[in-house]
Amino acid sequence: METFNRTPFLNPDLSFLNYLFLIKAVLVFGSLVYFLFSLIVIRQVDLLSKTLKTKVSPFLLAGAVLNSMFALALLLFSLLEL
Amino acid sequence: MFEALSTCFSALISNPKGISFDGEDADEKILLLLRRHIITNVRWVLTSFAFAILPFALTYFLSLYPSTLPVFLPFPYIIALYFSWYLFVFIYTFEAYLNWYFNVYIVTDKRVVDVDFFSLLSRQVSDAPISNIQDVTYNVQGIFQTIFDYGTVTMQTAGEKEHLEFDLVPRPAFVQNELSDLATKASNGDI
Numbered sequence: 001m002e003t004f005n006r007t008p009f010l011n012p013d014l015s016f017l018n019y020l021f022l023i024k025a026v027l028v029f030g031s032l033v034y035f036l037f038s039l040i041v042i043r044q045v046d047l048l049s050k051t052l053k054t055k056v057s058p059f060l061l062a063g064a065v066l067n068s069m070f071a072l073a074l075l076l077f078s079l080l081e082l
Numbered sequence: 083m084f085e086a087l088s089t090c091f092s093a094l095i096s097n098p099k100g101i102s103f104d105g106e107d108a109d110e111k112i113l114l115l116l117r118r119h120i121i122t123n124v125r126w127v128l129t130s131f132a133f134a135i136l137p138f139a140l141t142y143f144l145s146l147y148p149s150t151l152p153v154f155l156p157f158p159y160i161i162a163l164y165f166s167w168y169l170f171v172f173i174y175t176f177e178a179y180l181n182w183y184f185n186v187y188i189v190t191d192k193r194v195v196d197v198d199f200f201s202l203l204s205r206q207v208s209d210a211p212i213s214n215i216q217d218v219t220y221n222v223q224g225i226f227q228t229i230f231d232y233g234t235v236t237m238q239t240a241g242e243k244e245h246l247e248f249d250l251v252p253r254p255a256f257v258q259n260e261l262s263d264l265a266t267k268a269s270n271g272d273i
Contacts, residue, residue: 020159027162034169041173044203048184051205052197055100056090060180067172074165081158 024082031075038068090183093117093232094252103188103195105207114189114260118182118250119232126178133171137164187248189261194237196246210239210246215265220254237261 042064049057089095095115102112155163181199188195195209215237222233233254237246251257 020156023155023159023163027159027166030166034166034173038173040203041176045180047203047205048180048199051104051207052184052186053102054089056183060183063176067169067176070165070169074162074169077158077165078162082162 020082024078027078027082028075031071031078035068035071035075038064038071042068091120093120094257103186103197105195105209106190107192111191112188113191113264114187114257116187116189116248116251116257117185119230119252121226121230121232122250123178123182126175130171130175130178133174134168137167187251189257189264191264194246194261196248208246210237210241211268212264213268214239214241215261215268216240218258218261218265220258222254235261 042061045057045061045064049061089098093116095101096113098112098115101115106112184197184199186197188197191212193209193211194215195207198206198208200206217238218235220233220235222228222231227233227250230252231254232250232252235248235251235254235257237248239245248254248257
């Protein structure tokens with residue numbers, strides 16, 4: 001027998017809102033926010049290194065850039081693989 | 083590279099090489115570079131360590147009591163959750179280290195400089211000429227500061243800024259002695 005929802009707005013089909021979808025949504029949103037934050041961290045390290053120039057500064061900047069790349073990887077993984 | 087890495091955790095460097103700061107004069111020589119004593123980082127180091135082992139402890143606990151897990155998570159989700167947790171641990175540790183590493187006190191042959199970073203994009207740089215230093219005292223309080231030989235060095239200065247403080251720096255007696263000598267030389271016109 002055909003089941004047809006005649007009142008989709010009054011009786012929406014929420015079966016897609018399972019826990020995995022919610023976890024994926026949280027991961028995607030969280031990784032997007034974290035990625036944007038990681039770009040600010042790169043800028044922060046750059047500013048810090050301009051104020052105090054040391055031999056360690058390039059390594060710290062590399063660490064910040066690497067962190068940003070991992071954040072982007074997490075974002076893409078969350079979007080594409082989950 | 084090894085020389086650079088050896089200064090990663092140094093809280094007191096005399097006549098540092100390869101270091102300069104914004105606003106430094108061409109003929110200015112850095113005599114001392116100070117940071118808070120490395121022992122002041124114990125709290126965030128231990129916290130980072132606890133955060134790092136937390137997933138393993140949780141996994142071990144769940145393996146002992148599998149019925150406590152309310153839902154089943156596919157492997158890609160577990161990977162993503164682990165990865166995001168360790169990114170968080172990394173950024174917490176990294177920010178704490180940056181806060182320690184870049185909050186420095188610099189003594190040159192011309193002035194003392196206090197570089198403070200308050201937040202992600204907020205910083206304050208204070209300085210006072212050596213000739214303005216009128217009095218230098220140091221304060222060591224408590225058992226940890228006594229055991230690890232660190233404390234606060236306070237300089238009374240003439241000028242707009244009445245005093246500068248070097249908080250929780252190592253070997254405060256040595257720092258106080260160096261600053262007093264510099265102030266005496268400056269008042270005698272030797273520098």
